[in-house]
Structures are given as C-alpha cells and as structure tokens.
Amino acid sequence: MAKTLLSRFIVLRSLSTQLIASCLFILVISAPANAQAVDAAQAKVTLALATEPPTLNSAVATDTIAGFILSHLMEGLLVYDANGQLAAGVAERWQLDADGASFWLRESARWSDGKPVTAHDFVFAWRHALKPTTASQYAFIFYPVKNAEAVNNGKLPESELGVRAVSDYELRVEFGQPCPYFLSLAAFMTFLPMREDVLDHWGSRYAADSDKLVFNGAFVLEKWIHGAHLRLRKNSQYWQADSVKINEIDMPYITADPSAQFNLFRDGQIAIAPLDTGLLNEAVERGFDIEYFHTGSLFFLEFNFREGRITANRSFRKAVQRLIDPDLLVNKIIGLPGIKPAYSLFPVTVKGMKDPFREEYPVMRVDPDIAAAREYLAQAKEELGLDKFPPLVLLAGDSPRALQEAEYYQYLFKKGLGIELRIDQQVFKQRIEKMRRGDFDIVAAAWGPDYDDIMTFADLFASWNENNRGRYSNPLYDRWIRLAQHSSDTRTRFNAMAQIQRIVVEDVPILPTYENGSLYVQNPRLKGVRRSIFGGDPFFRYAWIEQ
Amino acid sequence: MVNFIARRLLSGLITIWFIATATFFAMHAVPGDPLTQEKAMSPAVRAQLEARYGLDKPLIEQYQLFMSNMLRGDFGISFTQENRSVNDIIREHFPISATLGIAAVLIALVGGISAGSAAAYCKNRWPDRVVMIAVIAAISVPGFVIAGLAQLVIVALNNAAETTLLPVAGWGSVSQIWVPALVLGLGTMAYLSRIMRASMLEVLSADFNIAAKAKGVNGWRLFFHHQLRNAVLPVVTELGPTIAAITTGGFVVELIFAIPGLGRYFVQAVQQLDYTVIMGTTVFYGAFLVLVVVLVDISYGLIDPRIRLHRGRS
Numbered sequence: 001m002a003k004t005l006l007s008r009f010i011v012l013r014s015l016s017t018q019l020i021a022s023c024l025f026i027l028v029i030s031a032p033a034n035a036q037a038v039d040a041a042q043a044k045v046t047l048a049l050a051t052e053p054p055t056l057n058s059a060v061a062t063d064t065i066a067g068f069i070l071s072h073l074m075e076g077l078l079v080y081d082a083n084g085q086l087a088a089g090v091a092e093r094w095q096l097d098a099d100g101a102s103f104w105l106r107e108s109a110r111w112s113d114g115k116p117v118t119a120h121d122f123v124f125a126w127r128h129a130l131k132p133t134t135a136s137q138y139a140f141i142f143y144p145v146k147n148a149e150a151v152n153n154g155k156l157p158e159s160e161l162g163v164r165a166v167s168d169y170e171l172r173v174e175f176g177q178p179c180p181y182f183l184s185l186a187a188f189m190t191f192l193p194m195r196e197d198v199l200d201h202w203g204s205r206y207a208a209d210s211d212k213l214v215f216n217g218a219f220v221l222e223k224w225i226h227g228a229h230l231r232l233r234k235n236s237q238y239w240q241a242d243s244v245k246i247n248e249i250d251m252p253y254i255t256a257d258p259s260a261q262f263n264l265f266r267d268g269q270i271a272i273a274p275l276d277t278g279l280l281n282e283a284v285e286r287g288f289d290i291e292y293f294h295t296g297s298l299f300f301l302e303f304n305f306r307e308g309r310i311t312a313n314r315s316f317r318k319a320v321q322r323l324i325d326p327d328l329l330v331n332k333i334i335g336l337p338g339i340k341p342a343y344s345l346f347p348v349t350v351k352g353m354k355d356p357f358r359e360e361y362p363v364m365r366v367d368p369d370i371a372a373a374r375e376y377l378a379q380a381k382e383e384l385g386l387d388k389f390p391p392l393v394l395l396a397g398d399s400p401r402a403l404q405e406a407e408y409y410q411y412l413f414k415k416g417l418g419i420e421l422r423i424d425q426q427v428f429k430q431r432i433e434k435m436r437r438g439d440f441d442i443v444a445a446a447w448g449p450d451y452d453d454i455m456t457f458a459d460l461f462a463s464w465n466e467n468n469r470g471r472y473s474n475p476l477y478d479r480w481i482r483l484a485q486h487s488s489d490t491r492t493r494f495n496a497m498a499q500i501q502r503i504v505v506e507d508v509p510i511l512p513t514y515e516n517g518s519l520y521v522q523n524p525r526l527k528g529v530r531r532s533i534f535g536g537d538p539f540f541r542y543a544w545i546e547q
Numbered sequence: 548m549v550n551f552i553a554r555r556l557l558s559g560l561i562t563i564w565f566i567a568t569a570t571f572f573a574m575h576a577v578p579g580d581p582l583t584q585e586k587a588m589s590p591a592v593r594a595q596l597e598a599r600y601g602l603d604k605p606l607i608e609q610y611q612l613f614m615s616n617m618l619r620g621d622f623g624i625s626f627t628q629e630n631r632s633v634n635d636i637i638r639e640h641f642p643i644s645a646t647l648g649i650a651a652v653l654i655a656l657v658g659g660i661s662a663g664s665a666a667a668y669c670k671n672r673w674p675d676r677v678v679m680i681a682v683i684a685a686i687s688v689p690g691f692v693i694a695g696l697a698q699l700v701i702v703a704l705n706n707a708a709e710t711t712l713l714p715v716a717g718w719g720s721v722s723q724i725w726v727p728a729l730v731l732g733l734g735t736m737a738y739l740s741r742i743m744r745a746s747m748l749e750v751l752s753a754d755f756n757i758a759a760k761a762k763g764v765n766g767w768r769l770f771f772h773h774q775l776r777n778a779v780l781p782v783v784t785e786l787g788p789t790i791a792a793i794t795t796g797g798f799v800v801e802l803i804f805a806i807p808g809l810g811r812y813f814v815q816a817v818q819q820l821d822y823t824v825i826m827g828t829t830v831f832y833g834a835f836l837v838l839v840v841v842l843v844d845i846s847y848g849l850i851d852p853r854i855r856l857h858r859g860r861s
Binding site: 132136139154204205206228253256257259260263264266427428429432434437465469 | 577583589636699714818
C-alpha cells in the first residue's frame with residue numbers, strides 16, 4: 001500500500017515539476033523586450049516615478065512630481081538653463097523696473113498643435129490661476145502683481161489684474177509692491193501659459209489625460225496610463241527642438257518604494273534611483289557613483305508661542321538652543337552624506353546680492369554648551385514660577401529618519417535638562433492638522449523654497465503668515481519684513497534680511513537643525529541631467545546619452 | 548436555496564450600509580481633512596474648495612448626500628487626483644488587482660492543496676517536515692520581506708544571465724504577473740497547506756476511505772473522487788475570505804512591484820484622507836467581500852455531496 005502511495009506522490013511531483021517548467025517557459029518567452037535604462041540609438045531614457053502627478057493643470061499643480069513633468073511639457077517666459085541660471089524662454093527679451101516688467105515674446109514659439117504662443121495665453125493663464133473659483137493654492141505667489149490679492153479674493157474682477165497683452169507678442173506686468181525677484185517667478189510653474197480654447201473645450205476634464213492639454217515645451221505627453229505609465233516625447237514644434245537631444249522619456253514604473261527603484265536600477269531598467277541610508281551602503285559596496293544635490297529645504301524645530309506654553313519663554317528656548325548640536329545630529333544620528341547642519345533660517349543655497357547670502361552675511365554661531373543650557377533652564381524656571389518642568393510634547397513625522405531624530409532629542413532633553421519629551425508621531429496630514437491647531441510644544445518641521453528669493457524663507461515667521469504654525473509674533477521681525485517687501489533697493493532688502501537672521505538666532509522662534517540633500521545613483525552614460533531647486537527636477541531638456 | 552440566497556443578500560446589504568456609515572463617521576473624526584496641505588491655504592481658497600467638495604455643509608447633510616449619490620452609483624471626484632472620478636479609479640484599477648489576486652489565489656490553491664496532500668500522504672517523513680517548515684516560514688515572514696527578497700533574486704538572476712529573464716517590476720505583460728502573484732499568494736498557500744494536511748489526514752483514516760480501498764478503488768480515482776473531494780471542503784470554506792483578502796490586501800506587493808492596482812489607491816487614500824476615494828474603495832471592497840462570501844456559500848452546496856442531498860429534500 002505504502003508503495004502505491006509513494007508512486008502516487010512521485011507522479012504528483014513529476015507533474016508539478018512539469019507545471020513549473022512550463023510556467024517558467026511561459027515567463028521567459030513572454031518577458032518584455034529587453035528594456036534599457038538608456039538607449040543611445042533611440043535617445044531614450046527610462047525612469048521610475050515615485051507617484052503619479054495629481055494633476056498637470058499648471059494653474060493648480062503644487063507638488064514636485066507635477067513640477068518635474070510640467071517643466072518638460074511647458075515653457076514659461078523665462079527658464080532655468082543647464083547651469084541653473086535664468087535664461088530666455090518664450091520671452092526673448094525683457095525689462096524689469098521698480099513698478100513692473102515687460103516681456104517681448106519670440107514669434108517662433110509654438111504650441112504642439114502648431115498655433116503660436118502669444119501674450120494672451122499668459123494673461124489668460126494668470127487670470128485663471130487667480131480666479132477665486134480656480135482655488136489655486138499657489139495664487140499667493142502672484143500677490144506682488146497689482147490687484148492680484150483683491151482679484152483672488154473676489155473683490156475685483158479679473159480684468160483688473162495688473163497684466164495685459166500690449167500686442168500679441170508683448171506682455172506688460174504692473175507691480176503692486178516692488179518685486180525684484182519677478183524674473184524667477186516668470187519661470188515658475190503657476191506662471192506657465194495656458195490655452196483658453198483648450199481649457200474651455202475640456203472644462204473640468206482639462207489636463208486629466210494626455211490628449212486633454214497642449215504643450216509648448218521641449219516635450220509632449222505621449223502616453224498617460226493612470227497610476228502606471230507616463231511617456232514624454234520630443235516636441236517637434238518646440239522653437240529650439242534642434243538642441244533637444246533626448247527623444248523619449250519613458251516612465252513605465254510608478255512606485256514610492258526606494259528599494260524597488262534601486263532594484264530596477266541595478267537591473268538596468270531605469271537610469272536614476274534615489275538612495276536612503278540603507279541603500280546608500282549597498283550602493284557604496286557595489287561601487288556605484290553616488291550623486292548628490294542640495295534640495296534647498298530647511299529642517300527645524302518650531303516652538304509653540306500660544307498662551308500658556310512653556311516654549312513661549314525665551315530663556316527656555318535658549319536652553320534648548322544650547323542643548324542641541326546640529327553638527328552632531330547630522331554626522332552621528334542621521335549619518336547621511338549630503339545633509340548639512342543648519343545654523344540659520346537661510347540655507348546656504350539662498351542668493352544674496354551677488355554671492356550666496358550666507359557668504360555676504362555670515363550667521364552668528366551659538367555653540368552648544370550644556371552648562372549654559374542649564375543656566376538658561378534655571379532662569380526659565382524662575383521666570384515661569386515652576387518647581388519642575390512638566391513633560392513636553394514633540395510632534396514628529398512618521399518616517400524612520402523623523403523618529404530617529406525625535407528619539408535623539410528625547411534623550412538630550414532627559415539627560416541634559418531633566419525634562420521628559422513625549423514623542424507624538426503622526427502621519428503627514430494629521431501632523432499638519434495638529435500643527436495648524438497648535439497641538440504641540442515643539443514640532444519637527446521643514447520648509448522648501450517656493451521661489452528663488454530669500455523672502456520665501458524670511459516671511460515665514462511674520463505674524464500674519466499662515467505657515468507660522470507656532471504663532472510667533474515679534475513686532476521687530478514684522479517690521480524688517482515690511483521694510484524689505486516695500487523696498488526696491490537691494491542693499492536695504494538684504495540688510496533687513498541680515499536682521500531677520502539675527503533675530504532667529506537671538507530670539508529662537510525656531511531652531512534650525514539641518515539642510516536637506518538628496519542622494520541618488522545615475523546611469524553613467526546619461527549626461528547633462530540638471531538637478532536643481534528651481535525649474536523642475538530632474539531636468540532632461542539639456543541631457544544626452546553617451547554612445 | 549432561493550430563500551437562503553435572498554437572506555444572505557439582504558444581510559449583505561445591511562453589512563454594506565453599516566460599513567459605509569461607520570467608515571464615513573470614523574473618517575471625519577480623524578484630525579485634518581483632504582484639503583490639509585503642507586503649505587497653509589488662504590481662507591478664501593479654502594472656502595472655495597470646501598464649497599466645491601461640499602465640505603462646508605453640516606456633517607449629517609454630507610452623509611445624506613453621500614448616501615443618495617452612492618445609491619445612484621456615484622462616488623464623486625477624488626480630492627488628490629484632481630480630475631478623476633472615484634468610479635474611474637475603481638474601474639481602471641480594480642481589474643488589475645483582481646487579475647493579480649486571481650493569479651495569486653490559483654497559485655495558492657494549487658500549491659496549498661498539493662503540498663498539503665503530499666504532506667498528509669507522507670506524514671512524519673521528510674516531505675511532510677519540509678512542507679511544514681516551509682509553511683511556518685511563509686506564514687511568519689511578512690509579505691514585504693518576501694517581496695523584497697524575490698526582487699533581489701530576480702536582479703541576481705538577470706545579472707547572472709545578462710538578460711531580462713524575469714522583469715523586476717512593472718505591469719503590462721504576462722511575465723510581470725507571476726512573481727508578484729506568487730509572493731502575494733504565498734502566505735495563503737502556506738495556510739491552505741496546513742488546513743489541507745489536517746483535513747486529508749482525517750480523510751485518510753476515515754471509514755469510507757478504508758471501505759473505498761477495500762472495494763479496490765485506487766490510483767487517481769481514489770485520490771480525486773474519494774479523498775480530495777472530502778478533504779478539500781475546509782479549504783473551500785477559507786476561499787471566500789481568502790479571495791477577498793488577497794485582492795484587497797495587495798498594497799505592499801503593488802507598491803514594491805510598481806503595479807497600478809486598487810490596493811495602492813485604497814491605502815494612499817487613507818493616508819491622504821481622500822474622503823471620496825476612501826468611501827468608494829471601502830464600499831466597493833465591502834460589497835465585493837459580501838458577494839464572494841455568498842458565492843462561496845452557494846458553491847459549498849455544489850461540492851459537498853451531503854449538502855446537495857439536503858437541497859434535494861427541501
């Protein structure tokens with residue numbers, strides 16, 4: 001009996017072996033044509049996207065993925081060139097003065113359907129972005145333009161917006177307040193031109209699929225399968241099409257998992273993959289070239305200034321300032337090359353008058369000193385009339401790095417100040433909502449620049465700024481911001497910024513911790529990909545593939 | 548039977564209503580809303596958006612509106628995917644999850660039944676031990692580890708062969724289904740093997756099995772007609788929840804293998820508090836689960852000879 005059973009088992013086993021063999025056969029014969037990360041013959045690059053762009057409507061897009069795609073599909077008045085400098089886009093020349101700007105558009109600029117790009121397309125796009133019903137979250141970025149805020153709030157009709165087409169190829173912008181950085185705004189996503197007839201035709205479906213918008217950039221969107229696949233192809237109508245060397249950017253993978261992207265990179269399927277701490281070690285072991293760029297964003301601890309919070313006490317904040325060493329945090333705790341310790345509200349990438357701001361106006365450094373920290377703490381105790389500090393809440397994000405960082409602060413507070421820090425780890429939206437409600441003592445927050453001017457960081461802690469989640473309110477700080485906003489003199493502006501930088505160190509509304517950097521690996525045959533803070537990232541308009 | 552199905556469907560509808568209501572209020576109780584963004588919004592912009600999505604109305608009114616729209620089969624527009632309706636999202640992405648899920652269930656079913664039977668046949672000998680150790684490993688190692696490992700193995704294979712034997716990730720060709728389906732079905736396969744082994748052991752020592760053998764029945768006929776048909780019932784019972792769990796629980800596999808399935812939208816919607824997508828996917832999956840359970844109940848009657856007898860009498 002046992003024998004028959006065993007033979008039965010053997011039959012079953014050989015059957016399954018056959019099954020596996022035939023499955024493998026199917027797998028192998030139906031494997032996709034050997035896709036390659038870079039293909040020199042076809043000038044094709046294959047990439048993975050972390051997420052799908054939520055929208056490609058430039059009036060309402062806010063995220064970096066949409067920014068990356070749109071920077072390839074559309075061209076603004078100005079663009080950022082291969083070196084990250086402002087250069088001519090649709091506008092071939094321009095003039096910036098104290099109360100406005102004029103742009104003269106090139107007549108050779110075309111939409112992908114062959115129609116010329118005119119000044120009317122810009123006027124329409126800007127009015128559309130500011131229309132209250134559009135509800136564009138980036139509408140505020142237009143506010144230096146005359147009447148922009150009033151139009152956005154529905155107090156004035158959109159025809160009152162300070163922008164008009166003098167002719168088909170001349171655009172005039174009037175400012176409501178000085179805006180020395182307007183040229184960089186002219187290269188920003190929300191300032192891209194839009195075609196009225198295309199928007200009217202598709203209505204709420206505008207930009208929902210690849211055939212529901214037109215393009216005036218170096219590439220067109222050839223394919224968009226939602227959640228799965230995007231493909232860009234060189235735009236033959238682009239006025240500078242001759243200088244675009246990449247024919248096709250294919251993105252057949254959408255996954256936010258860095259390990260999956262790294263595996264695809266190792267398999268030669270994609271040309272660029274981001275690295276986190278774990279993957280960095282692996283990339284180093286495998287001898288890949290590690291690339292780096294500064295993302296321009298600042299990470300900091302923000303204190304709560306609402307009534308009754310211990311963190312509203314300056315001596316307490318000074319104690320924390322003396323306790324935390326950004327250098328130690330970056331090198332010992334985070335340990336990711338490319339991330340830099342922060343000492344100022346303004347990252348090293350912020351521009352000054354001619355050179356980087358931080359070179360023109362060096363920041364005053366406060367060195368960590370545990371004895372001084374305890375002295376400040378004793379002083380705070382006295383000022384607050386406390387016997388003992390109650391436990392404080394540190395609101396933090398849910399990434400592994402955020403937790404690591406939070407636990408480090410927890411340790412420092414306990415060991416250095418004898419204060420218990422309770423970590424309140426929250427997923428993104430809940431953290432933002434708790435920040436808005438002021439449901440924290442200290443929050444580990446971050447800020448990325450919106451536009452290429454120091455003001456994108458500076459006015460963050462003005463008392464009226466909605467993003468000032470700690471409700472810091474300092475009349476002196478506000479006054480310097482107002483002064484800078486109403487001055488068109490560069491030196492006055494930057495001197496005011498130096499005062500802001502000083503207030504942040506002396507009064508500690510926030511404690512800067514680190515400046516973020518991004519590490520990645522890239523196929524060595526792919527050249528000329530621009531990584532930058534502004535103008536879309538990564539940028540393939542100037543890229544090429546080596547044979 | 549008709550009466551039975553009608554009763555099951557009715558209780559199914561009540562279940563779906565309950566799921567929808569509970570999810571609706573739970574989701575609104577979470578701090579923040581779909582409009583919460585990194586950067587603060589001006590009050591004017593927020594008011595516009597709230598009006599557009601009906602968030603400015605009292606909660607109970609929003610609930611009534613949602614329910615009446617749902618009855619008409621309209622789940623509204625996604626908050627995060629600006630121009631897409633929830634119906635479109637389900638229509639486009641569920642078939643992908645379902646394809647992956649069905650492949651996974653098939654693999655789990657074939658693998659689980661064969662491994663479980665083989666283990667029972669060879670009780671306490673090495674094939675049994677091997678299967679049981681594999682079962683414990685497959686049940687205890689989390690899916691994302693197995694998925695990551697599978698991907699590493701593929702990369703190593705491809706690198707060694709210097710060609711693409713198996714795709715690392717992506718979706719669109721038949722070859723891109725099998726590895727994620729295997730990873731997705733592995734835990735279930737292990738679980739089913741265990742059930743199958745236990746149940747087959749019971750059958751092997753049952754009187755009818757000995758009687759069948761005494762009658763001279765042997766070979767495939769004995770296995771398929773007498774042993775498998777009886778032993779497989781507990782597996783079939785598990786099938787309903789299994790199918791539902793696999794087609795909905797593929798989030799990690801979908802993420803790691805870059806598969807545009809609905810599971811990913813489901814989880815992302817919760818993280819981003821995308822109200823309309825949360826409601827649409829939850830109700831859809833709830834309805835799907837209920838439907839599958841009812842279908843399994845019916846199929847149970849078809850497979851088990853005893854249940855069929857019962858039907859004949861009524």
